[in-house]
Amino acid sequence: MYDIAKTESALEQTDIKIAARNVQVFYGDTHAIKDVDVDIEDKTVTAFIGPSGCGKSTFLRCLNRMNDTIDICRVTGDILLDGEDIYDPRVDPVQLRAKVGMVFQKPNPFPKSIYDNIAYGPRIHGLARTKAELDEIVEKSLRRGAIWDEVKDRLDAPGTGLSGGQQQRLCIARAIATEPEILLMDEPCSALDPIATAQVEELIDELRQNYSVVIVTHSMQQAARVSQKTAFFHLGNLVEFGETGHIFTNPEDPRTESYITGRIG
Amino acid sequence: MSDITHGAGAPTPKRTTELVAASLKRRHRKQARLKWIGLGAIGLAFLMLIILVGSLVSTGWQAFTQTHVTLAVYIDPEEIREERLPRGGFDDALGASLGRMLPQADMSQRKIAKSVEKILSNGAQFKLRDMVVADPELIGQIITMTVPVADPYDQLNKKLIDRDTPEQNRRVKDAEIGYFDALKAQGAISKPFNWALFTNADSRFPELAGLKGALAGSFWALLTCFLISFPLGIGAAIYLEEFAPKNKFSDFIEVNINNLAAVPSVVFGLLALAVFIGWFGLPRSAPFVGGLTLALMTMPTIIIATRAALKSVPPSIREAALGLGASKQQVVFQHVLPLAMPGVLTGTIIGLAQALGETAPLLLIGMNAFITSAASSPFDSATALPTQIFIWADSPERGFMSRTSAAILVLLGFLVAMNAVAIFLRQKFEKKW
Numbered sequence: 001m002y003d004i005a006k007t008e009s010a011l012e013q014t015d016i017k018i019a020a021r022n023v024q025v026f027y028g029d030t031h032a033i034k035d036v037d038v039d040i041e042d043k044t045v046t047a048f049i050g051p052s053g054c055g056k057s058t059f060l061r062c063l064n065r066m067n068d069t070i071d072i073c074r075v076t077g078d079i080l081l082d083g084e085d086i087y088d089p090r091v092d093p094v095q096l097r098a099k100v101g102m103v104f105q106k107p108n109p110f111p112k113s114i115y116d117n118i119a120y121g122p123r124i125h126g127l128a129r130t131k132a133e134l135d136e137i138v139e140k141s142l143r144r145g146a147i148w149d150e151v152k153d154r155l156d157a158p159g160t161g162l163s164g165g166q167q168q169r170l171c172i173a174r175a176i177a178t179e180p181e182i183l184l185m186d187e188p189c190s191a192l193d194p195i196a197t198a199q200v201e202e203l204i205d206e207l208r209q210n211y212s213v214v215i216v217t218h219s220m221q222q223a224a225r226v227s228q229k230t231a232f233f234h235l236g237n238l239v240e241f242g243e244t245g246h247i248f249t250n251p252e253d254p255r256t257e258s259y260i261t262g263r264i265g
Numbered sequence: 266m267s268d269i270t271h272g273a274g275a276p277t278p279k280r281t282t283e284l285v286a287a288s289l290k291r292r293h294r295k296q297a298r299l300k301w302i303g304l305g306a307i308g309l310a311f312l313m314l315i316i317l318v319g320s321l322v323s324t325g326w327q328a329f330t331q332t333h334v335t336l337a338v339y340i341d342p343e344e345i346r347e348e349r350l351p352r353g354g355f356d357d358a359l360g361a362s363l364g365r366m367l368p369q370a371d372m373s374q375r376k377i378a379k380s381v382e383k384i385l386s387n388g389a390q391f392k393l394r395d396m397v398v399a400d401p402e403l404i405g406q407i408i409t410m411t412v413p414v415a416d417p418y419d420q421l422n423k424k425l426i427d428r429d430t431p432e433q434n435r436r437v438k439d440a441e442i443g444y445f446d447a448l449k450a451q452g453a454i455s456k457p458f459n460w461a462l463f464t465n466a467d468s469r470f471p472e473l474a475g476l477k478g479a480l481a482g483s484f485w486a487l488l489t490c491f492l493i494s495f496p497l498g499i500g501a502a503i504y505l506e507e508f509a510p511k512n513k514f515s516d517f518i519e520v521n522i523n524n525l526a527a528v529p530s531v532v533f534g535l536l537a538l539a540v541f542i543g544w545f546g547l548p549r550s551a552p553f554v555g556g557l558t559l560a561l562m563t564m565p566t567i568i569i570a571t572r573a574a575l576k577s578v579p580p581s582i583r584e585a586a587l588g589l590g591a592s593k594q595q596v597v598f599q600h601v602l603p604l605a606m607p608g609v610l611t612g613t614i615i616g617l618a619q620a621l622g623e624t625a626p627l628l629l630i631g632m633n634a635f636i637t638s639a640a641s642s643p644f645d646s647a648t649a650l651p652t653q654i655f656i657w658a659d660s661p662e663r664g665f666m667s668r669t670s671a672a673i674l675v676l677l678g679f680l681v682a683m684n685a686v687a688i689f690l691r692q693k694f695e696k697k698w
């Protein structure tokens with residue numbers, strides 16, 4: 001198990017963005033996440049790895065309260081974002097999700113134009129006062145999503161008409177258009193081919209300059225390539241959490257080692 | 266397959282191939298049989314449809330034309346005096362002009378004069394009266410006008426009355442046939458399109474009866490029905506599907522809405538009679554009450570269709586919007602509902618089409634009254650298309666037989682048009698994601 005004392009000392013550092021303590025998640029009677037403690041650092045890519053059904057996606061969805069939409073899901077413990085408990089009744093999930101963006105496993109652009117896909121978030125949050133400002137946000141987001149050059153001539157075309165890889169980059173651009181502080185990515189490359197995957201990975205690396213990125217991935221190579229910190233989940237437990245290089249080369253827990261070497265999972 | 270090979274000892278691939286080959290013929294036969302049964306069912310349904318429409322068209326097409334006679338009417342200042350309008354001897358003026366065209370009829374005999382006058386529709390004198398009232402200058406002049414003939418002569422002209430039947434069994438006597446043939450020989454008889462079918466309200470006389478009253482009644486009733494059931498139905502569906510907590514109470518409501526959709530329509534009619542008319546004191550026979558009643562029946566259909574449409578919107582779209590920080594209400598109204606709209610509209614139009622053809626509840630609230638003017642507001646007494654068909658089908662005059670079929674064709678035309686609109690809307694607004 002991850003050392004509690006180390007966590008306490010890490011909390012005092014200013015670059016901890018999210019601190020999770022004793023997080024438990026129940027789906028009805030199923031105990032999906034068991035007592036997870038984790039620290040997500042600012043301007044860092046943190047990867048969640050583990051076999052299917054280990055709870056890594058469930059835990060990711062706790063970080064922006066997407067689990068609220070599931071009636072039977074219950075979350076206990078503390079998740080602190082900049083020192084504030086996000087499950088405090090006074091916290092509005094709408095405000096939280098504006099701060100914690102999310103990219104999903106399957107590209108899910110709205111059946112609207114490319115422009116409207118990006119502009120939706122800024123519009124509902126009132127981030128732009130004029131059309132010119134909105135245009136600027138759209139262009140900036142598409143540029144940061146590394147898709148501007150491909151779509152700049154057809155912003156009125158439907159977002160659903162793009163290829164899978166382009167759609168996923170569009171979704172990333174859409175997520176960063178609202179200027180979140182943290183970006184959650186739930187297996188963002190699982191529906192993409194290797195070329196599109198490489199483009200998205202490159203993008204994640206660039207996003208690290210400004211955001212704290214948490215990525216759930218099935219691919220250990222991807223975790224090794226893009227992340228600085230890695231958390232290994234197994235059967236709802238956080239088995240090991242540390243520097244990516246350390247986890248992959250010198251895992252402390254035998255379960256981590258078995259997973260990395262391909263014996264479980 | 267595995268246990269057979271297991272029982273036979275070592276699994277042999279050849280044996281599987283043989284077994285498959287042996288069963289192939291039987292499987293193909295089964296498939297072919299299913300295909301033929303399916304084709305047969307579709308063919309039978311199609312045949313029934315052709316018989317239905319065919320029989321309606323074969324009796325109904327005659328109602329789309331109406332026999333008219335063109336007369337030169339002398340408006341006698343002795344009989345029709347300006348100061349006495351709108352009263353005057355209009356029927357005598359028409360009879361006299363017919364008499365001039367029929368030299369063989371001795372108009373001085375009261376009985377013969379009456380039978381000659383009866384060639385014309387009862388509405389002819391009112392048409393003449395309205396013309397003279399509108400323009401009293403016509404008094405003293407000879408005017409040419411075309412008026413409908415009475416139903417028996419219309420039937421005669423359309424060859425629906427057999428001239429070979431013995432005279433005592435025939436609606437028109439030999440002498441009357443003689444008058445009619447004489448008029449026809451003079452070229453006074455014409456058979457234009459029967460606009461009166463759409464511009465007149467109901468009448469006791471088939472040649473004057475039209476659907477205007479029924480169309481107006483159905484229009485007001487459907488408008489009321491739509492204005493009430495569409496917003497309420499969609500609102501209820503959105504609440505139940507998106508916002509209501511899933512518990513025993515919401516399950517109970519859901520089961521009851523489904524039951525409501527299956528309640529016989531006559532029960533809704535009784536409810537409307539007791540509540541809207543008996544309790545609230547709303548007027549009888551009013552399309553507004555009809556619309557309220559139909560709304561009760563349409564609402565479950567709209568709720569069920571809307572819920573199904575909302576459910577079919579992929580969860581990924583909701584997640585995308587929620588993930589961007591949209592509130593529940595924004596997700597529903599900016600993403601889910603627009604995507605569900607084709608399904609919602611289809612359900613609504615099918616519900617309204619059902620309401621358009623509904624008869625039983627309207628009979629109970631008195632929308633089968635005999636009303637000779639078209640409703641100009643939803644609170645005027647009116648009939649509706651299906652109840653008009655019911656009234657006409659019940660009428661003994663021969664002319665109503667073809668008019669009943671024609672009215673059914675008009676109703677079917679509206680239903681087909683509404684369904685076509687539903688298909689069009691679904692294809693126009695359907696979006697891929």
